[in-house]
Amino acid sequence: MRATSTLSQAAAIWSFILPAVLAVPGLPGLPDKIYGVNLGSWLVLESWMLPQECAFAKAFPDTVDQIFDGHWTSWFNQPDVDALKANGINTVRIPLGYWIVEALVDRATEFYPRGGLAQLRRGLQQLNAAGIVAILDHHALPGVAAVNQMFAGNCTSTPMFYTDANYHRALIWTSVMTTLSHVDSAFANVVAIEAVNEPIMDATQTPGYGNFQQNFVKVLRATEFLLGVPSPGFPALPAPANGNFTAMLPNVNISSIFTAEVLSVLQDAASILVELGVIPALSHKRTQLITNFMDVNWQFNDPPNPAAAANGPQGYDNHLYYVFGGVADPNPTAYLISICNLPRVQNDAALGNSPLWFGEWGLPVQFTANDTFLTQWADAQKLAYSKGAGWIFWNFKIEKSELAEDRAREWSYLEGVELGFLTKDPSQVHDPNVCAPYITATPAT
Template sequence: MHLALLYLSWSLLANAAVKAASMPNKIYGVNLGSWLVLESWMLPQEWLNMGGQSCSPCSACIADEFSFAKAFPNTVDGIFKNHWETWFTESDVDTLKGYGINTVRIPLGYWIIEQLVDRQIEFYPRGGLEQLIRGLQQLQAAGIVAILDHHALPGVQTPNQMFTGHCTTDVEFYTEPNYLRALTWAGVMTALSHIHPAFTSVFAIEAVNEPIMDAAGTPGYGTYQKNFVTVVRAVEAALGVKVQGLDNPQATANASQAILNLSSSQNNTRFNNDVTAALRNTASTLVQIASQDSTQFDLERSGRGQAPLVTNFMDVNWQNDNPPNPSAAAWGPQAYDNHLYYVFGGVAAADPNDYMISICNLNRVQADAALGDSPLWFGEWGLPTQFDATDAFLQQWADAQKLAYSKGAGWIFWNFKVEHSTLAGNLSREWSYIDGVKLGYLTEDPSTVHNASVCAPFVNEN
């Protein structure tokens, strides 16, 4: 869309009432990976063209956003602006709409809220929030709803992963200062989702993407889960959204002041020091965002009449070693996320028959529900395998996974697209939803499969 027309459409929308999106009855979605959190393995040639490098481990060279911004401080913003504007476009939105996609999961880094970044020791491109606003406007116009996924956390939540924005073994997310920054991020995103007109397509916020799987390595994570939900609900109550047990209709027309007022309430036993600090930080950050030319919006809004957002966590079965159950944090609508990739091993033997036996007898939806982690959606999955898969198998593999994941709240494919280049090779064959449809592995209607009986020979097999 031409920028002038986009601004006009935003202006018209800004004068309309903000109304939060609703969770679909069944989620048929894709991830917008490598857009606002770039993972260079999915666009290896573009990354080299940008000035990046390729190495293993990824911490050994310029292979992530952190190292890139540190190496090119004077040009990083312009280079990433070009990437953001070309990797996810109006054309992609039209394609996804044509394929019946109703949901996108948008991986985001904490640095999209630039006020949270310590520029003395942390290095990331600026301008991402402006791009998120643009993309959400386009999605809203297409009738596609969104999950804001906190994919890359302050301090890094998982070692040696591009998806954290900083490939490093120095994992410091699970500390008090970084928990607080993440809570502030959640408060800001919650407020924007209720009062910024571009965020009307948002129905859920995910707290943490793929924390360390061993709960012994994530101290304080259970408390963070409860604080996350409390911050979301407190911001909503301050904005006039009806929150059970926290009746605090917005008493001032200014959203930032309303949040600040609630943070100062002396009679609310739900608020510990971290929650109170996060609410105050949220209030001040909103003022700054609202006053910037590229992200400005009207703070004189409320969330009255809107439904609360869905808070979202990786399910309890994501971790081992006595993990905290996120269901204990639930307050209002909450959903759970599970990711399943066979290509990395540990799920089934590396052959087609074992893959099909495993997926056709998958019981994760039932197992999670028994622990209170329901509804469950599968927020990441794909078609890659540990063996050379035939076209015929990939079609079966797609059908079987869709049938298994649809037993829950639905599924979100990783990724919406992957680079086409000599360097990328055949990556897009198994990692790109758009190419999967074009190649015939995935049906054009996401609610259907090629063969509804694809699992019949494998059900109840060992």
């Protein structure tokens, strides 16, 4: 396809004017070292709050929006932001469901609350005022991307995300959220969008996922291009005085990003943006968002490498929970030997998955842990994860109730600071030599 006709189609969809903007290298907007928390159970509920979001919405269709609005308002608000700022947090990862873009929901078969986008805008503005940047995490995807997981919004043993139709819906979500991140002032502190949270680990069960990774980056970069933010090798153009920008298009082939699928996604996203009352305009940021994937080593059985999809700044996410088993024997010594010799940052870098941050981790273990060990455990994990781009704790807080039992002790960042397991300054540890007795000559896995 000729470049002129390709760009003409794309421009006709949104009727943008392309200004001259220079690409920004690196990872724009992220702190030099990430010290973060997840805002879990806010806009995507977890199992201790309700059994599953979809089932609840289906059971209470007349009141679900009001009920959820009350939860959204009370679970994360200004006092929480103040607490995060006071404890040195510089980044949040915000789990989102695809249903926050309400037009993507098939109301005949899918049941989710409405009104989340207004709450997201409110929360982002509060975080921005506190100097905290945000990663938008596509946590619960169309059709469900994970097996029997409450975080997916609908707990099912038959995930259906890995189909062309649901990939397409996820890409529309990507374009809409990219546009909002660039033109809506409430999204000023959004620096990255994560494509998929925790896909099925067995790559043989995720057909087409490699193509989706490629299309995710293309859609995000094509959207940015039309908002005046260039992709590498495709600098944007000065807007012509007569408004006829098509006459100014260079004779270069950029069909590598403006493919038929991307153009279809942009067209579908444009209609949704109109419904939202969003008028696409020039980006307020003029810098690229960071594309973000779970690292290649998250999957096995010949997984696609997300590094192959990179175009512009890209970061990689790994999650590590010892409490679920399979990492180390369930005793303090085995845990510390494992974490103190963890080679994940190096292993990922060897495959091009760098910079890497650990987007989910916590203090839970498989055995009864005393306060002394939890303090060591916190220090050792922070030291290990800080060898990469940094870390994001799961979760910022946990419900404190009889039903939640004592989960906050090991799962809540703010509780961990209060109890003394986690240092108030997240860049510090209690004992920088905590790993010294556990360094071995045998590499960990």
